[in-house]
Amino acid sequence: MENKYLKDDIIRSSGVNPKKCMKCGKCTATCPSFDEMEYHPHQFVYMVESGDIEPLLESESLYKCLSCFACVDRCPRGVEPAKLVEAVKLSVIRQKNSNRLKADDVVKYLDEDIPQQAIVSAFRKYSK
Amino acid sequence: MQRIGVFVCWCGSNIAGTVDVKAVAEALKSEPGVVFSTEYQYMCSQAGQDLIKDAVKEHNLTGIVVCSCSPRMHEATFRKTAAAAGLNPYMVEIANIREQCSWVHKEMPLGTEKAIILGKAAVAKVNLNAPLTPGQSPVTKRALVIGGGIAGIQTALDIADAGFPVDIVEKKPTIGGKMAQLDKTFPTLDCAACILTPKMVDAAQNENIRIFSYSEVEAVKGFVGNFEVKIKKKARYVDETKCTGCGACIEKCPQKKVPNEFNLGMDNRRAIYIPFAQAVPKVATIDADYCNMLKNGKCGVCTKFCAAGAIDYKQKDEIIEEKYGAIVVATGFEPISMEKFDEFAYSQSKDVITSLEFERLTNAAGPTAGKLLRPSDGKHPHKIVFVQCVGSRCASCAEKGKEYCSKICCMYTAKHAMLTRDKYPDTDVTVFYIDVRTPGKNFDEFQRRAVEEYGVNYVKGMVGKVTPEGDKLIVRGSDLIANKQIKIDADLVVLAAAIEPDKTARPLATMLTASMDTNDFFTEAHPKLRPVESPTAGVFLSGTCQGPKDIPETVSQAGAAASKVIGLLQKDMLLGNPCVASSNQLMCNGCSSCERVCPYGAISYEDKEFPGPNRTVKVRRVATVNPAVCQGCGACTVACPSGAMDLNGFMNSQIMAEVDAICK
Ligand SMILES: Cc1cc2nc3c(=O)[nH]c(=O)nc-3n(C[C@H](O)[C@H](O)[C@H](O)COP(=O)(O)OP(=O)(O)OC[C@H]3O[C@@H](n4cnc5c(N)ncnc54)[C@H](O)[C@@H]3O)c2cc1C
Ligand code: SF4
Ligand code: SF4
Ligand code: SF4
Ligand code: SF4
Numbered sequence: 001m002e003n004k005y006l007k008d009d010i011i012r013s014s015g016v017n018p019k020k021c022m023k024c025g026k027c028t029a030t031c032p033s034f035d036e037m038e039y040h041p042h043q044f045v046y047m048v049e050s051g052d053i054e055p056l057l058e059s060e061s062l063y064k065c066l067s068c069f070a071c072v073d074r075c076p077r078g079v080e081p082a083k084l085v086e087a088v089k090l091s092v093i094r095q096k097n098s099n100r101l102k103a104d105d106v107v108k109y110l111d112e113d114i115p116q117q118a119i120v121s122a123f124r125k126y127s128k
Numbered sequence: 129m130q131r132i133g134v135f136v137c138w139c140g141s142n143i144a145g146t147v148d149v150k151a152v153a154e155a156l157k158s159e160p161g162v163v164f165s166t167e168y169q170y171m172c173s174q175a176g177q178d179l180i181k182d183a184v185k186e187h188n189l190t191g192i193v194v195c196s197c198s199p200r201m202h203e204a205t206f207r208k209t210a211a212a213a214g215l216n217p218y219m220v221e222i223a224n225i226r227e228q229c230s231w232v233h234k235e236m237p238l239g240t241e242k243a244i245i246l247g248k249a250a251v252a253k254v255n256l257n258a259p260l261t262p263g264q265s266p267v268t269k270r271a272l273v274i275g276g277g278i279a280g281i282q283t284a285l286d287i288a289d290a291g292f293p294v295d296i297v298e299k300k301p302t303i304g305g306k307m308a309q310l311d312k313t314f315p316t317l318d319c320a321a322c323i324l325t326p327k328m329v330d331a332a333q334n335e336n337i338r339i340f341s342y343s344e345v346e347a348v349k350g351f352v353g354n355f356e357v358k359i360k361k362k363a364r365y366v367d368e369t370k371c372t373g374c375g376a377c378i379e380k381c382p383q384k385k386v387p388n389e390f391n392l393g394m395d396n397r398r399a400i401y402i403p404f405a406q407a408v409p410k411v412a413t414i415d416a417d418y419c420n421m422l423k424n425g426k427c428g429v430c431t432k433f434c435a436a437g438a439i440d441y442k443q444k445d446e447i448i449e450e451k452y453g454a455i456v457v458a459t460g461f462e463p464i465s466m467e468k469f470d471e472f473a474y475s476q477s478k479d480v481i482t483s484l485e486f487e488r489l490t491n492a493a494g495p496t497a498g499k500l501l502r503p504s505d506g507k508h509p510h511k512i513v514f515v516q517c518v519g520s521r522c523a524s525c526a527e528k529g530k531e532y533c534s535k536i537c538c539m540y541t542a543k544h545a546m547l548t549r550d551k552y553p554d555t556d557v558t559v560f561y562i563d564v565r566t567p568g569k570n571f572d573e574f575q576r577r578a579v580e581e582y583g584v585n586y587v588k589g590m591v592g593k594v595t596p597e598g599d600k601l602i603v604r605g606s607d608l609i610a611n612k613q614i615k616i617d618a619d620l621v622v623l624a625a626a627i628e629p630d631k632t633a634r635p636l637a638t639m640l641t642a643s644m645d646t647n648d649f650f651t652e653a654h655p656k657l658r659p660v661e662s663p664t665a666g667v668f669l670s671g672t673c674q675g676p677k678d679i680p681e682t683v684s685q686a687g688a689a690a691s692k693v694i695g696l697l698q699k700d701m702l703l704g705n706p707c708v709a710s711s712n713q714l715m716c717n718g719c720s721s722c723e724r725v726c727p728y729g730a731i732s733y734e735d736k737e738f739p740g741p742n743r744t745v746k747v748r749r750v751a752t753v754n755p756a757v758c759q760g761c762g763a764c765t766v767a768c769p770s771g772a773m774d775l776n777g778f779m780n781s782q783i784m785a786e787v788d789a790i791c792k
Pocket of ligand 5: 764
């Protein structure tokens with residue numbers, strides 16, 4: 001199902017032009033979260049381009065991306081798939097007004113092995 | 129007063145679709161000088177041209193305006209039409225109402241209004257046109273071919289066969305180019321040397337062909353039919369006329385650690401060397417960067433063993449000056465550097481190689497005598513991964529890759545994969561591809577054989593990373609059809625590196641005033657209709673210097689370039705372009721501005737006497753233009769601060785009249 005409004009919104013907010021993708025799969029080739037992801041970086045690009053966005057909104061894949069930017073670095077066409085993942089994630093957070101990580105939850109994750117920076121950045125990534 | 133006829137072309141619907149051609153013809157009727165105005169569906173057709181000829185006679189026309197496509201398309205056509213009707217061909221002006229009007233506008237009223245304005249400008253110009261007569265210049269009946277790969281060799285052979293002398297300038301010690309480095313060639317798998325070396329020998333033995341090897345073009349002057357070229361023969365420290373190519377010197381040379389460029393650095397050669405057994409000319413060359421004698425005067429072994437007395441440590445670069453009627457560029461290609469593709473670990477592991485290196489590793493005359501062995505440990509690889517499109521179709525990595533498709537990699541990768549499986553059935557061969565592009569006679573059939581008969585494993589997806597681990601190379605890629613991530617512990621990884629023009633192509637293009645595209649491939653005069661001519665008259669293109677090509681295509685283009693050269697050289701005289709510059713010496717103040725901007729060196733200065741006040745005579749330095757050299761670019765007319773330079777056919781007054789007509 002094509003979701004034109006959401007598609008335009010995601011393309012605009014990410015600054016990504018999914019039409020530039022030549023479907024080579026180099027992004028997916030080394031994505032460290034591949035096994036945890038239901039939709040892989042090249043699929044993200046293709047699904048956004050074809051407006052098939054609803055399944056992405058529901059997918060856990062959104063939260064499996066490490067933002068390592070390997071896909072961005074490798075893509076020969078400058079598509080920047082990670083920015084799309086980020087944009088879809090933000091639109092879920094904004095749309096449903098549902099923060100993935102609430103301030104109250106942070107305590108739960110505190111662990112002396114985790115650098116505090118990681119928590120701060122997770123908070124930034126998963127909340128409005 | 130001129131009697132001008134206006135002819136508005138519909139170009140089918142190309143123009144008539146967005147321009148009201150009848151309205152244009154009608155509007156131009158009342159312009160000054162116009163005595164006849166009409167429109168027609170295809171002005172360039174026989175019927176259209178007859179219409180023009182009849183009108184010239186019937187209305188006693190002295191000038192013609194054709195409102196049609198770009199002058200680059202049909203100016204020559206309509207000039208011929210005018211000449212056939214007895215008019216001076218330079219009394220024709222074209223108003224470009226297609227490329228610059230109908231094709232860029234969507235609305236009829238706007239398009240029509242602009243077409244009328246363009247027509248008015250052309251009419252204003254014709255009112256000031258004067259008949260021009262081109263000068264003639266003789267043609268030097270000798271051709272120069274720059275680059276001695278298969279392209280240059282074929283072009284030279286074809287020109288020589290037609291009876292004209294040809295010189296090949298090759299920068300390396302031997303002709304042959306990349307084809308000499310290949311093993312077998314797709315799609316028929318004949319051995320490259322077996323089909324190339326006979327041609328090299330033919331070139332060497334043809335009495336119409338001279339080969340300047342280890343030489344480069346230093347300077348080019350002149351113009352079509354009359355180029356003057358300086359060629360630098362680099363010192364090879366061996367007298368070519370004496371050396372018999374026996375190789376005794378090479379055997380004895382103590383400097384054994386020179387990376388062998390012919391085998392892409394995978395083994396070593398001596399400081400004195402012959403690149404390969406079938407080299408043409410088969411003459412030794414001393415590499416001055418490594419020769420002990422040349423570097424510190426200690427050695428001289430080769431001269432002791434040379435029975436022919438050919439070694440000459442004192443040899444100097446030599447400059448040869450020669451005249452040519454035509455120049456063919458055949459400078460070929462190079463694979464791009466893989467250094468910056470960190471993800472494929474090319475610089476980290478010896479067992480990550482390029483496809484050209486693979487050719488040498490499978491070539492019987494290569495560093496491993498044709499046995500496929502890993503460069504790192506000399507072991508036979510059992511798992512080989514080929515990666516296509518490395519650095520090709522790479523739009524986002526201008527600093528390391530190329531945006532275009534290199535065209536030959538799909539086919540040679542299929543060849544490598546197939547030959548490996550044929551010779552070593554115990555190897556696992558995987559090819560990662562984005563697309564497999566095989567347009568060409570018997571090409572797709574060839575690639576399918578690799579899959580169906582030879583069991584090559586083709587995976588749709590790209591490799592993302594290669595990591596050396598122990599004596600293995602861990603290849604991570606994706607299989608987009610199975611939606612899987614793949615990991616292969618390979619023994620050898622072969623990268624199909626993109627190809628790019630030779631680095632010397634750009635400075636050469638500047639010398640030749642030939643144009644290049646943003647990738648440094650030479651541009652053709654027309655991408656479809658004039659593919660082997662450069663836009664610079666007398667300069668032709670052959671082979672991969674113009675764009676990626678395989679051998680069959682290179683050879684066809686080489687023959688086509690030769691036929692264009694032959695067509696030029698068989699003429700005794702060439703008609704020049706009468707639209708050349710000249711200076712009004714009364715206005716010229718000798719400032720040298722024009723000389724500095726002229727790209728063709730057409731301007732010089734002379735001291736001339738001019739009458740001064742009270743019957744005195746004053747000597748002044750003034751510019752003169754050599755009309756045989758001037759190409760009519762007009763740069764000088766713009767540079768001249770006193771307005772003394774003017775260009776026939778594009779006089780300042782004519783340009784101003786056009787501007788006035790547009791602004792009216
Ligand atoms: C790995 C690989 C495998 C291939 N396999 C096949 C195959 O199986 N079948 C097939 O059809 N094609 C194959 N090709 C393509 C083939 O190599 C080319 O089509 C062919 O070599 C092009 O010939 P060329 O003369 O245009 O260029 P080149 O072979 O590059 O020759 C150019 C020559 O010009 C010289 N030169 C460059 N600049 C100057 C200068 N400024 N002054 C003087 N001399 C100069 C160079 O030294 C060189 O000798 C393969 C290519 C590669 C990379
Ligand atoms: S940024 Fe996300 S999608 Fe891209 S490679 Fe890293 S984990 Fe995978
Ligand atoms: S690497 Fe880039 S071009 Fe290739 S599939 Fe991923 S997004 Fe598309
Ligand atoms: S230089 Fe002398 S020794 Fe060396 S190959 Fe030539 S003839 Fe033989
Ligand atoms: S028009 Fe002027 S600048 Fe151009 S080639 Fe002629 S003399 Fe040189």
